Amino acid sequence: MIDYTKIEIRGLYKKFKQGDEKAFKALYTRLSGSLFNYCVRLLGDWHLAEDVLVVTFTKLANSNLDERGNLKAWLYRVATNACYTLFRKKKTELKYYEQQLRSAVGNPGPDFVKELRIQRLLTELPEYQRIVVVLKFYERMTYQDIADVLCCPLGTVKSRMHQGLSKLRSMVKE
Amino acid sequence: MKCSEMKNYLIDYVLEELDSELQIQVNEHLAICKKCRGEILQTEAVIDSFKDSARFKPTPGVYGKISEQIRVAKPERPRIFGMPRSLVFALGAFLFGIVVTRSIDAIIVNVREPSSIEVRQEAPRKVPFSDTVEFYSVPAKNLARI
Numbered sequence: 520m521i522d523y524t525k526i527e528i529r530g531l532y533k534k535f536k537q538g539d540e541k542a543f544k545a546l547y548t549r550l551s552g553s554l555f556n557y558c559v560r561l562l563g564d565w566h567l568a569e570d571v572l573v574v575t576f577t578k579l580a581n582s583n584l585d586e587r588g589n590l591k592a593w594l595y596r597v598a599t600n601a602c603y604t605l606f607r608k609k610k611t612e613l614k615y616y617e618q619q620l621r622s623a624v625g626n627p628g629p630d631f632v633k634e635l636r637i638q639r640l641l642t643e644l645p646e647y648q649r650i651v652v653v654l655k656f657y658e659r660m661t662y663q664d665i666a667d668v669l670c671c672p673l674g675t676v677k678s679r680m681h682q683g684l685s686k687l688r689s690m691v692k693e
Numbered sequence: 694m695k696c697s698e699m700k701n702y703l704i705d706y707v708l709e710e711l712d713s714e715l716q717i718q719v720n721e722h723l724a725i726c727k728k729c730r731g732e733i734l735q736t737e738a739v740i741d742s743f744k745d746s747a748r749f750k751p752t753p754g755v756y757g758k759i760s761e762q763i764r765v766a767k768p769e770r771p772r773i774f775g776m777p778r779s780l781v782f783a784l785g786a787f788l789f790g791i792v793v794t795r796s797i798d799a800i801i802v803n804v805r806e807p808s809s810i811e812v813r814q815e816a817p818r819k820v821p822f823s824d825t826v827e828f829y830s831v832p833a834k835n836l837a838r839i
């Protein structure tokens with residue numbers, strides 16, 4: 520009996536490519552939560568975030584990745600690109616997010632208000648700054664990891680982060 | 694450390710991701726700089742608002758959607774002479790192309806060139822006796838002198 524929780528994500532991917540479907544399920548269990556949360560924060564929409572998740576994992580299943588590459592960064596890159604496509608099609612609407620949050624969280628208590636406030640802050644940021652902020656504050660990625668996800672130089676990530684943070688600071692002050 | 698350098702370390706300092714040496718330098722600077730202390734407090738306020746926010750999970754049906762769409766990795770295709778089938782087919786097509794072009798070339802050459810070589814002998818050309826012509830073409834007064 521294989522204990523999939525002890526295998527690294529690279530190993531799981533390799534096992535899946537050899538035909539082990541359980542390895543894919545383990546990969547999904549391990550990565551879907553953070554990826555979904557990332558997409559919700561970027562898009563502000565549960566349903567769209569789920570669509571992005573389906574696209575991302577379907578691409579993973581059909582991919583043939585190099586063994587040395589960073590699988591997590593690749594997954595986040597695919598999800599980010601899918602989110603960019605949706606950004607172009609549709610602007611984030613906070614009303615829709617509020618409805619979905621109400622059905623997800625339940626009672627509109629202090630947590631509900633806080634969540635709405637956070638999403639409002641994120642929605643105010645331009646997409647390219649929002650991505651960096653979410654990856655840094657929620658996913659706790661290093662600047663280098665973020666640069667790998669976005670395929671851009673380290674300096675660009677840092678400057679986007681600082682721009683985003685100064686905007687957030689001014690918004691929090693208000 | 695200067696205030697301009699501090700900007701690079703604000704977030705990492707708040708997230709406690711700085712290495713110990715840098716952390717000491719930042720602490721030393723914060724002890725003497727009121728402006729940077731204020732910036733740190735503001736950054737902390739922003740990061741704290743993100744810290745304890747809810748983490749959402751996808752609905753259970755999402756995996757079903759994914760597994761509907763994926764195809765499980767197929768076993769490797771059979772090989773021919775130890776090479777992938779596609780490579781063997783590509784090589785075969787390449788060789789076939791060479792054979793076809795060579796044979797077409799041979800056919801074209803055969804059509805253009807006749808089987809027997811005809812040697813035509815031309816009659817010798819009559820060359821005018823240029824000196825004579827020149828001699829007789831001189832003016833009459835010069836003829837008289839000769």
